Each structure stands twice: as structure tokens, then as C-alpha cells.
Amino acid sequence: MNVAPPEAMPITVMVPGDSGAVSVGADEVARKLAEEGRRRGIDLRIVRTGSRGMYWLEPLVEVQTAAGRVGYGPVSAADVPRLLDARMLEGAVDDLRLGDPDKHPWMRSQQRLTGARLGIVDPASLDDYLAQGGYAGLETALTLRPREIVQRVTDSGLRGRGGAAFPTGIKWQTVLDQSATRKYIACNADEGDSGTFADRMLMEGDPFALIEGMTIAGIAVGATQGYIYLRIEYPHAARVLEAALDRARAHGYLGDDVLGSGNRFDIALRRGAGAYICGEETSMLESLQGRRGEVRVRPPLPAIKGLFDQPTVVNNVVTLATVPVILARGAEFYRDFGMGKSRGTVMLQLAGNVRHGGLVECAFGLTVRELVHRYGGGTATGRPVRAVQIGGPLGAYLPASQFDTPLDYEALAARDALLGHGGVVVFDDSVDMARMARHAFAFCALESCGKCTPCRIGSTRGVELLDRLTTREKGDRGAEVSLLQELCETMAEGSLCGLGGMTPFPVRSALRHFREDF
Numbered sequence: 293m294n295v296a297p298p299e300a301m302p303i304t305v306m307v308p309g310d311s312g313a314v315s316v317g318a319d320e321v322a323r324k325l326a327e328e329g330r331r332r333g334i335d336l337r338i339v340r341t342g343s344r345g346m347y348w349l350e351p352l353v354e355v356q357t358a359a360g361r362v363g364y365g366p367v368s369a370a371d372v373p374r375l376l377d378a379r380m381l382e383g384a385v386d387d388l389r390l391g392d393p394d395k396h397p398w399m400r401s402q403q404r405l406t407g408a409r410l411g412i413v414d415p416a417s418l419d420d421y422l423a424q425g426g427y428a429g430l431e432t433a434l435t436l437r438p439r440e441i442v443q444r445v446t447d448s449g450l451r452g453r454g455g456a457a458f459p460t461g462i463k464w465q466t467v468l469d470q471s472a473t474r475k476y477i478a479c480n481a482d483e484g485d486s487g488t489f490a491d492r493m494l495m496e497g498d499p500f501a502l503i504e505g506m507t508i509a510g511i512a513v514g515a516t517q518g519y520i521y522l523r524i525e526y527p528h529a530a531r532v533l534e535a536a537l538d539r540a541r542a543h544g545y546l547g548d549d550v551l552g553s554g555n556r557f558d559i560a561l562r563r564g565a566g567a568y569i570c571g572e573e574t575s576m577l578e579s580l581q582g583r584r585g586e587v588r589v590r591p592p593l594p595a596i597k598g599l600f601d602q603p604t605v606v607n608n609v610v611t612l613a614t615v616p617v618i619l620a621r622g623a624e625f626y627r628d629f630g631m632g633k634s635r636g637t638v639m640l641q642l643a644g645n646v647r648h649g650g651l652v653e654c655a656f657g658l659t660v661r662e663l664v665h666r667y668g669g670g671t672a673t674g675r676p677v678r679a680v681q682i683g684g685p686l687g688a689y690l691p692a693s694q695f696d697t698p699l700d701y702e703a704l705a706a707r708d709a710l711l712g713h714g715g716v717v718v719f720d721d722s723v724d725m726a727r728m729a730r731h732a733f734a735f736c737a738l739e740s741c742g743k744c745t746p747c748r749i750g751s752t753r754g755v756e757l758l759d760r761l762t763t764r765e766k767g768d769r770g771a772e773v774s775l776l777q778e779l780c781e782t783m784a785e786g787s788l789c790g791l792g793g794m795t796p797f798p799v800r801s802a803l804r805h806f807r808e809d810f
């Protein structure tokens with residue numbers, strides 16, 4: 293009897309499809325692979341994953357071999373024929389071969405909890421998500437009472453990753469304690485800080501983690517509707533999220549009866565119109581309600597009177613996407629990472645003038661030096677690192693003499709700095725710090741919502757002051773520096789929200805550590 297030979301299995305090749313990888317040619321690489329595969333009669337299965345966060349190696353193509361995944365990068369479309377000739381599909385040696393990406397020094401020393409599936413799963417595949425431990429957190433949550441879910445989040449020590457670092461469990465408890473007919477979960481996906489991209493990577497690379505986290509939040513506090521407020525500049529994230537939301541709904545993970553538990557929860561996507569201030573939570577709520585993004589006076593807190601005047605949990609993407617792992621693996625597991633009051637892991641985004649930019653997820657406590665030099669490899673220009681700005685456009689500049697500072701909330705606060713959303717932007721010794729201070733005021737003037745005077749007027753006066761200070765040949769610079777200090781104090785003390793209130797951070801730190809530039 294003739295037995296038909298077993299059908300050959302397709303060879304799986306992973307090509308990241310997130311915005312970062314696409315911006316350096318990942319789509320062209322995927323197309324070329326498909327074309328060459330067809331031409332050579334090779335049965336290729338090309339999967340578009342998210343990115344692992346080693347952006348200097350993108351497009352980073354991974355081949356599923358019998359011995360595991362083998363990475364190659366950075367691969368251009370022009371490299372594809374040569375790599376196929378060199379037996380890339382068998383994991384053969386080549387100049388671009390990186391080996392198992394998990395064992396790459398950049399990845400090996402990280403602790404990936406929130407971003408564990410980045411670059412591993414196909415963001416469009418619910419099956420992939422489930423196969424990688426997805427929805428285990430929701431399954432656990434459904435066995436608990438709401439206050440027990442909140443207690444676990446409190447016990448984990450999780451603090452908001454959007455910037456203010458407020459304890460997430462306390463916020464949830466406040467919403468749970470309110471009696472209201474409607475409550476909401478509002479996910480802040482405005483990600484306006486310069487040099488930050490963790491929210492985008494998560495939404496584009498592992499969207500179900502955010503959806504699961506929001507669903508757990510809804511069930512914990514008694515909210516039935518969630519909104520993701522996504523910045524307009526993220527069209528790819530919008531497409532990935534819409535597809536994942538449809539899939540979650542179709543499989544009963546969202547809707548009138550979440551997994552047959554009797555809980556109702558659904559999520560809608562809303563797009564912002566591109567204003568930095570709409571990332572501030574009360575402006576975001578205004579914008580979500582279809583109004584101009586202007587800051588609301590607090591109190592009342594959004595947890596008490598938020599979206600449509602109802603109790604609302606406002607959390608950042610990273611915060612919410614971290615909740616599933618806490619529920620799945622336990623509060624103690626999560627809080628075992630970190631130091632002091634900064635528990636768990638932090639997603640640090642390394643950008644600016646740096647050789648190896650990308651995402652580093654580590655337990656809190658890594659120093660600035662380790663991040664910039666060990667992970668970042670120093671500056672891209674090869675010149676000495678002079679300063680780093682941590683926490684977005686309103687974050688302080690740290691000089692090289694403070695690079696032993698651990699990246700945790702309290703250690704940075706002790707340096708008059710802040711961690712914010714975890715963006716770290718590197719500058720070499722050609723940076724003009726007086727210009728950077730001017731930029732902080734100019735940014736504030738451009739983005740101010742205009743509601744309060746210290747920010748609306750003060751930011752413009754700050755630009756004028758710095759122009760006088762840096763361009764004038766003669767004059768009483770001492771008096772101008774004191775005026776600058778006074779202006780910073782007025783803005784810090786008198787502004788209604790963090791935009792005006794935190795603009796003094798970059799200005800004061802530049803003045804304190806780099807006085808020679810003024």
C-alpha cells in the first residue's frame with residue numbers, strides 16, 4: 293500500500309508589524325519574504341507580531357526552527373534573497389543572525405511582566421493570547437468578590453504608570469465605594485510625553501492585555517462601560533484595538549454576560565484630537581464627553597464625579613495592562629519586584645541621542661547609568677552623555693553626576709525629578725541647556741489650555757525672559773535669573789494642573805545643573 297508522504301508544515305516567520313518596525317521597513321520585508329517564498333516554492337507562514345522593543349535591530353525577523361526561535365536583524369527587503377540563500381529558514385549563521393531573541397543580552401536581563409507577550413504573539417490572535425497565559429487574570433477575578441479583586445491590586449503595590457504614580461488599588465476602592473447607577477473605566481491612551489511609546493507598543497503588540505485589564509477593573513468597581521481615549525496620532529493602534537475588541541466581543545470576553553458570569557462590560561474606542569493637555573485626566577474626560585479639552589477643578593475627583601459626572605476609574609494603558617498578571621500570578625508575586633514604595637516592574641522607554649533605543653522593562657531600581665550605558669550603549673553620536681530628561685517634556689534634566697540615581701519614584705523625587713510615564717531622553721555634550729529650558733516654556737505656552745493665569749501668561753513670559761537672558765550682551769543677568777526663579781515658583785505653586793505646575797522642573801534643573809549655559 294502506498295502511503296502519502298506527510299504534508300510539509302509551513303515554516304513560520306515572524307515580522308513585527310507595529311509602528312516602530314513599520315517605520316523602518318518591516319512591511320517591505322514581509323512583502324519580500326512572501327514574494328520570495330512563492331517564487332522558491334517555500335510554504336511560508338508570515339505572522340505579524342508586535343515588537344520586542346529592540347528598535348535599533350528592527351526590522352527584527354524571527355524564524356521558528358526546530359530548536360526554537362532564531363532572530364535576524366536589522367533586515368532590509370534587499371537582504372531577504374541573500375538570507376534565504378544563506379538558509380535563514382533553518383536558523384543558519386549569518387552576519388545578521390542574533391540567535392534566540394530571549395537570550396539577547398538586552399532581553400535576558402529584563403523582567404518582562406507587563407510586556408511579556410510583546411514580540412511573541414500575533415496581536416490579532418485571541419488564540420495566541422490564550423496560549424500565552426492570557427485571560428488567566430480575568431478567570432481568577434471572576435472567582436473573587438469585587439472588594440477582593442481591589443484588595444489584590446492594592447496589595448500588589450501597583451501605582452499609576454501615567455505619571456502621577458497614585459496607588460491604583462486606592463483609586464479603585466474609591467470608585468467601588470460610590471453608589472451610582474453607572475460607573476466607567478476610562479483608559480488614558482493619550483501618551484503625549486516626548487520619548488514615550490510603551491502604551492503604543494502594548495496596544496499594537498498585545499491589545500488583549502489592555503482589554504483584559506479594563507474588564508477586570510470594570511468587574512472590580514461595578515462599571516459596565518469602558519472607554520479607551522486614544523491619541524489621534526496612533527492610527528495603527530486604533531486598527532489593532534478595534535479588531536481585538538471585535539474578537540473579544542465575539543468570544544464572550546466583552547458584552548452583556550462576560551464569560552457567562554452575569555457581569556456586563558464593554559469597551560468603546562474614542563480618538564482625541566491631538567492636544568497634550570487632553571492627557572491630563574480631567575481634560576481627557578471633558579474631551580471624551582465631546583467638549584473642549586480643558587482642565588476641571590478638583591475636587592471632586594474623577595473617582596467620585598468623573599465621566600458624565602459618574603464615578604470613574606481613570607488609568608493609564610500600562611497600569612491597566614499590568615492588572616492581568618497581578619490577578620493571574622498573585623499580588624505577592626508582583627510586589628516582590630521593585631524597591632521601597634515602587635513595587636513591580638517599570639516600562640522604561642529609552643530614546644533621543646542613544647545607540648540602542650527601545651523598551652526596557654525591569655524591576656524598579658535600575659540606575660540611570662545602567663539604563664543609558666548598559667542598555668542604551670551611550671549616545672548614537674559617540675559623544676559623551678551630558679544630560680537625560682526623565683518623565684516627558686515636564687520632567688527634570690539629570691546631569692551625569694547624578695546617573696547613579698535609581699529609577700524609582702522616591703529616589704527621583706529626592707533629586708527634584710520625576711519618573712512620569714518612564715520616558716528617558718538622552719542628550720550628548722552638544723546640547724544647549726538654555727535652549728532646552730526655553731523649549732519647556734514654549735511647549736507649555738503652546739499646549740496650555742488657558743484656564744489659569746500662571747500657566748497661560750507665565751509660560752510666555754518665561755520664553756521672553758530666557759530670550760533676554762541668553763541673547764543680551766550686557767545687563768543684569770543676576771536679576772533676570774532671580775526673576776526666572778520667581779516665575780518658576782509662581783507657576784509651580786499657582787497652576788491649576790501639572791502642565792503649568794511641572795514646567796518649572798526642566799527649567800529649574802537646567803538652571804541648577806547646567807548654569808554655564810545660561
Ligand SMILES: Cc1cc2nc3c(=O)[nH]c(=O)nc-3n(C[C@H](O)[C@H](O)[C@H](O)COP(=O)(O)O)c2cc1C
Binds near residue numbers: 458480484570607608
Ligand atoms: C499635562 C498632563 C498630561 C498628562 N498626560 C498623560 C498621558 O498622556 N497619559 C496618561 O496616562 N496620563 C497622563 N497624565 C496623567 C493623568 O492626569 C492621570 O494621572 C493618569 O492618567 C492616571 O492614570 P494612572 O493612575 O494609571 O497613571 C497627564 C497629566 C498632566 C498633568
Ligand code: SF4
Binds near residue numbers: 569743788792
Ligand atoms: S496649568 Fe495650564 S493647562 Fe493646566 S489648567 Fe492651568 S492653563 Fe490649563
